[in-house]
Amino acid sequence: MPARPMDNDCIFCKIISGVIDSACVYEDDDVYAFLDINPLARGHTLLVPKGHYPTLLDFPPEDGRALTGAMRRTADALMRETGCGGFNCISNNFGAAGQVVFHSHWHIIPRFDGDGLMIARPGKYKDNEEMRQLAKSIRKHSA
Numbered sequence: 001m002p003a004r005p006m007d008n009d010c011i012f013c014k015i016i017s018g019v020i021d022s023a024c025v026y027e028d029d030d031v032y033a034f035l036d037i038n039p040l041a042r043g044h045t046l047l048v049p050k051g052h053y054p055t056l057l058d059f060p061p062e063d064g065r066a067l068t069g070a071m072r073r074t075a076d077a078l079m080r081e082t083g084c085g086g087f088n089c090i091s092n093n094f095g096a097a098g099q100v101v102f103h104s105h106w107h108i109i110p111r112f113d114g115d116g117l118m119i120a121r122p123g124k125y126k127d128n129e130e131m132r133q134l135a136k137s138i139r140k141h142s143a
């Protein structure tokens with residue numbers, strides 16, 4: 001099995017290896033989860049693959065099953081402990097999306113009715129044709 005990539009200068013690699021202290025909520029062979037130091041809600045957790053992959057575009061698809069399994073377990077534990085009514089799983093990728101730590105990770109944020117977090121202002125397409133054309137153009141890149 002190839003060695004897991006890691007980066008000695010990466011803050012999350014340091015957290016995973018225990019060089020920097022963290023409040024761990026879940027760990028298995030592939031994934032480490034710990035409380036975010038600046039929580040958007042009580043229990044806000046960061047779920048981090050143990051390999052150093054800077055963004056989702058670097059993350060090996062074959063590791064996805066372990067990641068989503070750990071995400072389920074952690075989110076379920078958060079619901080039981082915090083009494084939240086739901087949760088968001090969010091991954092910021094690249095600076096324009098707000099990524100600050102370039103070790104791929106997912107935020108699991110407990111949500112409560114009326115908590116006012118993340119108020120979205122959805123946009124609008126001109127019509128269905130514009131949507132179809134855009135989807136067709138995107139498919140050219142995803143094929």
Ligand code: 5GP
Nearest residue numbers: 011022034035036037038092098099100101
């Ligand atoms: P990003 O914006 O890259 O998606 O989020 C990085 C997150 O890492 C931020 O929410 C920030 O609060 C969290 N964070 C950064 N440094 C540390 C740290 O040393 N310990 C913990 N627990 N969280 C951190």
Ligand code: ZN
Nearest residue numbers: 010013052103
């Ligand atoms: Zn790292």
